Amino acid sequence: MIPSLLAVEPGPYVTLQDRGRTGFRRFGVSCSGVMDLASFHLANRLVGNAPDAPALEFAHVGGLYEVAADSCRIAVTGGTFALSCGDVTLAPWWSHTLRRGQQVKIAGAPDAVWGYLAIAGGFAVTPRLGSSATHLRSGLGGLGGRCVAAGDSLPLLAAIAPGQPERRAMPVARPNWPLRVVPGPQQDFFARDAVETFYRGSFRVTHRADRMGTWLDGPPIRHAAGFNIVSDGVVPGCIQIPGSGQPLVLLMDCQTTGGYPKIATMITADLARFAQTRPGGQVRFSPVSVEAAHHLYCSYQARIDGLGHLIEEWT
Amino acid sequence: MPSFPATPPNPAYPRFMPLGDTALSVEFGDSILPELNAKVLALDAALAAAALDGIQETILSYRSLLVSYDPRKMPYARLIAALRGLTARPEQTEPPGRRHWTVPVVYDPPYGVDVPDVARRLDLAEEDVISLHAGADYRVYMVGFAPGMPYLGGLPERLHISRRDAPRPFVPEGSVLIGGMQTGIYPQRFPSGWHILGQTPLRPFDVERADPFMFRAGDRINFRRISVAEFDYLSGLPSEDMQPLARINS
Numbered sequence: 001m002i003p004s005l006l007a008v009e010p011g012p013y014v015t016l017q018d019r020g021r022t023g024f025r026r027f028g029v030s031c032s033g034v035m036d037l038a039s040f041h042l043a044n045r046l047v048g049n050a051p052d053a054p055a056l057e058f059a060h061v062g063g064l065y066e067v068a069a070d071s072c073r074i075a076v077t078g079g080t081f082a083l084s085c086g087d088v089t090l091a092p093w094w095s096h097t098l099r100r101g102q103q104v105k106i107a108g109a110p111d112a113v114w115g116y117l118a119i120a121g122g123f124a125v126t127p128r129l130g131s132s133a134t135h136l137r138s139g140l141g142g143l144g145g146r147c148v149a150a151g152d153s154l155p156l157l158a159a160i161a162p163g164q165p166e167r168r169a170m171p172v173a174r175p176n177w178p179l180r181v182v183p184g185p186q187q188d189f190f191a192r193d194a195v196e197t198f199y200r201g202s203f204r205v206t207h208r209a210d211r212m213g214t215w216l217d218g219p220p221i222r223h224a225a226g227f228n229i230v231s232d233g234v235v236p237g238c239i240q241i242p243g244s245g246q247p248l249v250l251l252m253d254c255q256t257t258g259g260y261p262k263i264a265t266m267i268t269a270d271l272a273r274f275a276q277t278r279p280g281g282q283v284r285f286s287p288v289s290v291e292a293a294h295h296l297y298c299s300y301q302a303r304i305d306g307l308g309h310l311i312e313e314w315t
Numbered sequence: 316m317p318s319f320p321a322t323p324p325n326p327a328y329p330r331f332m333p334l335g336d337t338a339l340s341v342e343f344g345d346s347i348l349p350e351l352n353a354k355v356l357a358l359d360a361a362l363a364a365a366a367l368d369g370i371q372e373t374i375l376s377y378r379s380l381l382v383s384y385d386p387r388k389m390p391y392a393r394l395i396a397a398l399r400g401l402t403a404r405p406e407q408t409e410p411p412g413r414r415h416w417t418v419p420v421v422y423d424p425p426y427g428v429d430v431p432d433v434a435r436r437l438d439l440a441e442e443d444v445i446s447l448h449a450g451a452d453y454r455v456y457m458v459g460f461a462p463g464m465p466y467l468g469g470l471p472e473r474l475h476i477s478r479r480d481a482p483r484p485f486v487p488e489g490s491v492l493i494g495g496m497q498t499g500i501y502p503q504r505f506p507s508g509w510h511i512l513g514q515t516p517l518r519p520f521d522v523e524r525a526d527p528f529m530f531r532a533g534d535r536i537n538f539r540r541i542s543v544a545e546f547d548y549l550s551g552l553p554s555e556d557m558q559p560l561a562r563i564n565s
Contacts, residue, residue: 025374025383027520027528028459128522138462138503140522185332185340230345231459231466233374233381235338256374257459265335293336294386301387 003069003159005119007152008103010063013210015134016125016142016154017057024129025256031236032133032141033252035114035211036272038172039078041307043118046075046095046167051307053122054132056148058115059210062106065117067098068153073120073161074104077169079112079276094168094314095120097161111174112276113209121158135253136211165313172272172310178286179270181239182293186261190241191224198263199285203247207279211253213240214275216283220245221263231259237266239285251275267293269300329354329402331395336386337371341398342379347468351378352456354402356533360411361401369394375532376457377466415535415563418500420449420491421546422513429479429510433493437476447471448491448512448538453498455534463502463520465530470498482508489515491538516549517561524554529561 007014017040020033034040034057041051056062062081075095076083083090084105090096092115098104109115125132125142134142143152187195203218227243234240238250240260249266250258264285266274277283288296330342343354358380359373369389374381384394422430422445434441453469460466470493478494483506486492490501494509501507502520519529530536541549549557 023372029462182335230377232376232379237335267336290333297336
């Protein structure tokens with residue numbers, strides 16, 4: 001029998017993800033990939049996988065899964081998710097070994113939106129266009145391009161948990177300072193007072209949020225002259241201002257091109273911190289130069305590369 | 316209070332505009348013209364030929380090229396200098412090796428569901444709607460919105476039409492539609508507010524095919540009217556076999 005993880009009652013928005021696709025955006029294929037790279041890497045490192053191995057990503061609630069392998073080692077990261085196996089409470093950010101027939105339940109977290117479930121050995125999945133990341137809108141990658149559904153049997157590459165000691169990690173810190181953005185590329189579509197509103201205002205994260213983007217609610221940002229531009233390329237982090245004047249922050253599943261002016265673009269280092277802000281949370285924006293953003297990018301990548309230091313063995 | 320960078324009142328093109336810390340847009344203008352699109356294609360080709368370390372990928376659009384890069388390998392000043400050097404090269408109006416496709420379309424019922432309504436709205440005979448659409452010469456300005464979806468320019472003015480009052484929750488794969496000043500081919504089932512003129516058996520996107528994406532920015536497209544019988548026949552062909560049938564040049 002193929003070792004697998006049975007999705008008994010998965011959460012409503014569970015997909016297989018990895019680092020995402022590179023090289024196909026020129027053909028209209030979104031990059032996709034995980035919303036919170038550091039948490040994803042830690043989940044994989046906790047179970048001894050390569051950091052970029054495909055893992056399950058879920059929003060708000062992970063759901064209920066059953067081990068259909070001799071044994072398996074799991075880790076859940078992303079936030080303080082309520083995790084249990086039967087009556088036993090398990091710690092997020094720790095690895096755990098489960099036996100055949102045991103069920104793990106992943107409920108909500110007070111401090112996160114996106115969570116990751118990694119399994120030692122990884123999931124047996126065929127990459128599409130160089131990646132196993134799911135893009136729901138185009139039905140590409142992951143599990144037939146769709147969300148994990150009840151009854152799905154997710155094939156695993158390892159039939160038995162590794163013998164190494166269990167590990168635990170320090171949770172990823174997410175300070176609440178303003179989100180850093182590089183102004184533009186279409187800041188000149190906005191009057192000076194609208195730009196000041198954008199940087200002085202506080203914006204509420206709404207429930208209109210998915211892997212494509214998150215709508216914010218705050219003081220309206222008025223356009224100086226129209227809100228249609230000739231469609232051009234967009235990237236995750238772009239902050240579009242459509243006719244309503246309310247910002248839409250594009251995220252990993254965003255389309256490759258868009259027709260709304262982009263007042264600013266969030267820096268890579270702050271994308272996960274933003275994506276993990278729960279609905280109702282307030283965010284602010286702070287402009288930085290491209291040069292400053294590059295310094296922040298380099299230290300962010302160094303932090304990602306050094307995540308192993310957050311991990312220790314505990315058995 | 317932070318200071319905001321001033322934007323020039325009369326931008327001189329090309330403009331180099333950052334999108335955050337890992338992407339840069341090179342803008343050649345702010346309108347939809349073959350000359351501007353040709354500059355985008357020329358820069359993309361020159362950049363690919365230069366094979367610079369630290370350039371990850373590009374997104375071509377009507378009048379700008381988005382360049383995705385790794386700032387650890389490609390400092391910003393060097394990136395802009397390199398791109399400026401590449402844009403300074405002489406441009407060709409047509410991309411070298413421009414591909415020409417003839418896309419078979421069935422306009423008859425039950426496929427061209429909106430042809431009668433479009434004819435009524437535009438005060439044209441149904442046959443005129445079809446012959447105008449099938450008789451024009453189109454340019455793929457860009458591929459975006461969805462995998463393999465071409466944005467086509469060249470729709471005759473008499474077919475310019477406002478969108479449907481109520482968008483459809485989805486249109487079938489292969490739908491050929493018009494909306495505004497544009498016409499498009501939907502590679503997948505997607506929601507749309509455009510009008511369905513017909514359907515093509517071609518598959519602009521097929522992840523299982525050796526070349527999953529049929530169209531590229533710069534390609535030339537003509538539509539060819541086919542019968543329901545021909546549509547049924549072509550639809551039965553493997554998508555690998557259908558693709559060469561639609562290619563006029565090689």
